[in-house]
Amino acid sequence: MLTLAFALDKNLIKETNDNPVGLYHHVGSYVNWDTRREKVKSAFIISWDAYCANAWGYDRYHPVSEKGSQMSPDGLGWIIVDSLDTIMLMNLTDRLVEPRKWLQRKLNYNQDQDVNTFEMTIRMLGGLLSAHYLTTKLPNAASRRDSVYLAKAVEVADRLLPAYESRSGIPYASVHLSKAKGLPSHADGGSSSTAEAGTLQLEMKYLSYLTGNDTYWRKAERAMKVLSDNHAKADLVPILVHPESGRFTSREIRLGSRGDSYYEYLVKQFLQTSGQELVYLHMWEEALEGIQKHLITTTKHSGLKFVAELPQGIGEPLSPKMDHLVCFLPGLIAMGATRGHTLSKARTWPSWDDKKEDQIQLARDLMKTCWGMYAVTETGLAPEIAWFHANEEDLRPAPGDRPLPRTRDSLAEWKKDYIVKPLDAHNLQRPETVESLFMMWRITQDPLYREWGWKIFNAFEKHTKLSPEQGYSSVDDVNATPPPPRDNMESFWLGEAVVLD
Known part of the structure; x- marks a missing residue:
């Protein structure tokens, strides 16, 4: 009997070790999440305090060399603005005084500098608007009469408006701040990224709502x-569009870089x-x-x-490549299906049907693949890009017209399928997977996603923390263990990744 029990235990351990999904999530209800929350909060505090001590006021922070650098002559406060809402959400009110003072006294947008229209909108304008919103909702964030965040947001938006002055209304890739002039991309024949053109709307529309000035809304809506008037095949948009003609200038379709957030903002504009x-729900x-x-x-x-790519467009072979950026998609699919409500509530609606159930299952399947990007590496951190082993017939056009096999949850098998090329092996502290895990946990209430997020956080703690x-x-x-540091802390590490972990 002892021999049998030992053999059973050994097989159970072997099976558990080969299970990339994990059995640990079954104890989720017994975990002290307050303790875990404090550990995440501590990671933010260490990151923020290190930036303040070594690179205050600089756009970039280099933690290895303990110094900062600028992205414009006088700096634009990229890290400061991107961190404001996290500071507020974590109730770190003692750390709000200096950022607010810096914004009011030091931040100047009248600089001889080209800036990316998209990045300036989502990070700078979005960060200021998020901070303003939270001051109206959180009792300790600021006085409701505090207008500095909104005032700076209006200033940013006004500096960005020249980017929309193209012949078609598609925004130019860049804008010159002091000259108030939109600038076409230096690459791709002057084309703008489709994702960037379709990822400016939330901030501009919210600003119109706050100010009563519909100019911002109209420019972004245009x-x-x-993009819609191009009538893209299967409503999958190519990744490049020209600001003068308003026409697509590429056949390439992907949900990674240059394509991703166009789709994300369809759901979010509807909500x-x-x-x-x-119209946005139908487009999505x-x-x-x-x-x-x-x-x-x-x-x-x-x-x-x-999620494969179509380098030559619909009707051509697929490429077995998937950027980590694509991992925004599982959470988005779940949010689109339930309109942001819990799954249990959405299932009570008369409109809920098998199609919506299939969408939730797809969200679960893709979430598992995104988790796999972390689970198969030596550090437990995802690479920037994953490639996959796939059968030739599975890379033929229109794979959705063919039956797809069920997933086998074996870590050994998963490791055979993921390919991490040396040039793609870096991790930039991106938030897309933890963002989807957060939404999947909130929507499905399955503790599995919470536990995956915790394991990812621990991997960041173990392999990316240098010192307090x-x-x-x-x-x-x-x-590589330990992985070589890149001597850069991304602003979205503070703005998105840590708080979602």
Whole structure:
């Protein structure tokens, strides 16, 4: 009997070790989440305090060398602005005094500097608007009469408006701050990224709502109409669009860089307008059908579903490449299906059907693949890009027209399917996977996603924390232990990744 019990225990241990999903999530209800929350909060405090001590007022922070550098002549406060809402959400009111003072006294946008229209909108304008919103909702964030964040947001938006002065209304890739002039991209024949043109709307529309000035709304909305008027096949948009003609200048389709957030903002614009702008819901549902038919395929050994790319467009072979950036998609699919409500509530609606259930299952499947990007590496950190082993027939056009196999949850099989190329092996502290895990936990209430997020946080703690004085760094190789640091802390590490972990 003892021999039998030992053999059973040994097999159980072997099976558990080969299970990339993990059994630990079954104890989720027994975990002290207050303690874990404090550890995450501590990681932010260490990161923020290191920046303040070593690089205050600089746009970039280099934690290895303990110094900062600028992205413009006088700096634009990229890290400061990107961190404001996290400071407020974590109730670190003692750390708000200096950032607010710096914004009011030091931040100057009248600089001889080209800035990326997209980055300036989502980080600078978005950061200021988030801070303003939280001052109206959190009792300790600021006085409701405090207008510095909104005033700076209006100033940023006004500096960005010249980017929309193209012939078509598609925003130029860049804008010169002091000259108030939109500038076409220096690459791609002057084309703008489709993702960037379709990822300016939330901030501009919210600013119109706050100020009563509909100029911001109209400028951003115009870009969406131009993109829609192209009538993209299967509602999957190519990644480049020219600001003068308003026409697509590429056939390439992907949900990673230059394509990603166009799709993300379809759902979020629908939700932002309280469901009144049904056009965005319809655009999203049609795009999701296109994604399911043309981009979702499976790996060779374990049948993991992943989002492939179409370098030559619809009707051509797929490329088995998936950026970490694509990992915004699982949470988005779940949010689109339930409109941001819990799954248990959404399932009570008369409109809930098998199609929506299939979408939730797809969200779960893709979430597993994104988790796999972390689970298969030596450090437990995801690479910037993953490639996959896939059968040739699974890379033929329209994989959604063919039956796809079920996933096999074997870590050994998963490791056969993921390919991490040396040039793609870096980790830039990106937030997309933890963002989706956060939404999947909130929507499905499955503790599995919470536990995956905790394991990712621990991997960051173990492999990217330098010291309490230096903070955290992005790394060069997720399959090297210890991974070489890149001597850079991304602003979205403070603005998104830490708080979502």
